[in-house]
Amino acid sequence: MTLIATDAKHYRLLPFRFMRMNTGHHRDILLTSDTGEYMHVNDAQLRALSYFDVQASTPFYKDLLARHFIYEPGRHDPFPEMAAQYRSRKDFLFQGPALHLFVVTLRCNHTCQYCQVSRAPLGGAGHDLSEADAQAAVDRLFESNAPALTVEFQGGEPLLAFERVRQIVEWVVDRNVVEQRDIQFVITTTLHHLTEEILDFAEQNRIQFSTSLDGPAPLHNANRPTPSRDSYERTVKGIQWVRERLGHDAVSALTTLTSRSLEQPEAIIDEYVNQGFSSISLRPLSPYGFATKSAHRLDYPIERYLAFYKRALAYLLHVNQQGVYLSESYTSLLLKNILTPFSSGYVDLRSPAGAGTAALVYNYDGYVYPSDEARMLLEMGEDGLRLGTVQQPLSELLASPVMNALLASGVAEALPGCSDCALVPYCGADPVEHYARQGDPIGHRVFSSFCEKNMGLLKHLFGLLCDGDDNVQRVLLAWLNRRSYNDVRFPGYRG
Numbered sequence: 001m002t003l004i005a006t007d008a009k010h011y012r013l014l015p016f017r018f019m020r021m022n023t024g025h026h027r028d029i030l031l032t033s034d035t036g037e038y039m040h041v042n043d044a045q046l047r048a049l050s051y052f053d054v055q056a057s058t059p060f061y062k063d064l065l066a067r068h069f070i071y072e073p074g075r076h077d078p079f080p081e082m083a084a085q086y087r088s089r090k091d092f093l094f095q096g097p098a099l100h101l102f103v104v105t106l107r108c109n110h111t112c113q114y115c116q117v118s119r120a121p122l123g124g125a126g127h128d129l130s131e132a133d134a135q136a137a138v139d140r141l142f143e144s145n146a147p148a149l150t151v152e153f154q155g156g157e158p159l160l161a162f163e164r165v166r167q168i169v170e171w172v173v174d175r176n177v178v179e180q181r182d183i184q185f186v187i188t189t190t191l192h193h194l195t196e197e198i199l200d201f202a203e204q205n206r207i208q209f210s211t212s213l214d215g216p217a218p219l220h221n222a223n224r225p226t227p228s229r230d231s232y233e234r235t236v237k238g239i240q241w242v243r244e245r246l247g248h249d250a251v252s253a254l255t256t257l258t259s260r261s262l263e264q265p266e267a268i269i270d271e272y273v274n275q276g277f278s279s280i281s282l283r284p285l286s287p288y289g290f291a292t293k294s295a296h297r298l299d300y301p302i303e304r305y306l307a308f309y310k311r312a313l314a315y316l317l318h319v320n321q322q323g324v325y326l327s328e329s330y331t332s333l334l335l336k337n338i339l340t341p342f343s344s345g346y347v348d349l350r351s352p353a354g355a356g357t358a359a360l361v362y363n364y365d366g367y368v369y370p371s372d373e374a375r376m377l378l379e380m381g382e383d384g385l386r387l388g389t390v391q392q393p394l395s396e397l398l399a400s401p402v403m404n405a406l407l408a409s410g411v412a413e414a415l416p417g418c419s420d421c422a423l424v425p426y427c428g429a430d431p432v433e434h435y436a437r438q439g440d441p442i443g444h445r446v447f448s449s450f451c452e453k454n455m456g457l458l459k460h461l462f463g464l465l466c467d468g469d470d471n472v473q474r475v476l477l478a479w480l481n482r483r484s485y486n487d488v489r490f491p492g493y494r495g
């Protein structure tokens with residue numbers, strides 16, 4: 001009642017969410033708007049805002065007005081500007097799937113216990129994508145209206161089926177003479193099966209390589225066993241070879257974090273510095289494929305991962321302040337969501353969910369999945385998340401019952417738990433992960449490791465953005481803008 005009576009005074013509230021951050025900071029409450037603007041406020045400020053008691057002459061009032069937490073009826077109309085901001089943040093909705101993953105084979109020479117795709121043995125028959133299905137997948141690719149398309153080859157080990165990779169690249173290049181899309185090719189590989197011929201072809205077609213590097217040799221080789229026990233040595237040799245032939249940035253690397261990795265963040269980061277990478281991805285283990293079968297040995301609680309992440313991030317911030325550029329990729333995506341009017345567009349951090357709308361997976365058996373995680377569920381004996389076969393048109397695949405179910409449970413702003421969470425403008429909905437972990441694509445956020453991870457990381461980053469010293473802020477801005485630390489002279493924006 002009081003709210004309405006005093007509302008008539010000079011301002012009205014726009015929709016916002018708030019959350020106590022428990023950082024011990026005097027401005028411990030995070031306010032966020034639907035359009036992703038944010039402010040750190042104290043209890044008295046939140047109370048004054050809610051009771052229409054903020055004085056118009058104060059800087060706090062002007063901040064609230066500028067960031068669309070309040071407006072002055074009759075004096076200005078905030079809605080056209082907010083609509084434009086909202087449209088920018090959800091801009092990814094205006095185009096079809098841009099990431100197309102071709103699983104050309106399940107065969108692999110590794111026997112990683114946490115392997116997410118349940119590889120087949122090297123000589124295993126019936127585990128390669130057929131020519132007819134590959135051709136149909138290229139048709140599906142061009143049925144998407146996305147102006148920029150990424151064609152990523154996965155496995156198994158895709159270089160074991162290089163002839164199929166070559167065919168697909170040639171078909172795509174030929175067709176693109178007419179289509180005129182911006183095409184990026186990526187091969188996700190251990191680099192163990194590289195040859196001069198493969199590198200020649202990669203050079204001609206500007207193919208990028210993405211490999212797995214879990215850390216220094218003892219850790220990498222323990223995580224990724226091969227019969228010859230030299231996975232690290234062969235991968236590092238492959239990295240050097242690609243760089244010599246195609247340039248330093250033609251290869252990037254990803255880590256998989258096992259329980260034993262969590263004890264050595266500094267050693268993992270030092271390895272990436274020594275190998276000259278500019279980005280590291282510190283992602284937790286997924287609950288799919290073999291990982292779940294070995295979960296009792298390999299899995300770990302997310303709180304352990306969060307402790308690892310905080311220690312790793314502190315070390316990364318220190319390393320960057322010494323003049324080495326090495327960003328953490330998930331942190332950079334979250335920073336983009338927090339500090340810019342745009343979404344990173346990253347599949348797991350989209351709402352509506354990115355599975356199927358942003359990415360499609362053409363499996364070796366001719367079936368199409370909405371994400372890599374969905375096809376990994378297949379290897380666990382679960383085929384419920386199939387969109388259809390590669391022979392069906394894209395419009396039919398995207399109108400499939402599975403796609404409808406994913407979209408119905410994939411709007412974070414409408415999900416229980418997320419709908420009133422202050423972090424929802426920067427987070428995502430991941431119905432596939434919730435289906436995998438909880439048997440329900442909507443899921444329950446209180447028991448959700450997706451939520452625990454994103455909430456932990458976002459709160460930590462908001463803490464650094466609010467409280468971190470100038471040098472920490474400069475590193476975070478350098479990652480956001482992909483500039484060197486020394487180029488970012490001033491710490492920039494604080495909410």
Ligand code: SF4
Binds near residue numbers: 424451455
């Ligand atoms: S998943 Fe968790 S952190 Fe993300 S918006 Fe939902 S409740 Fe918030």
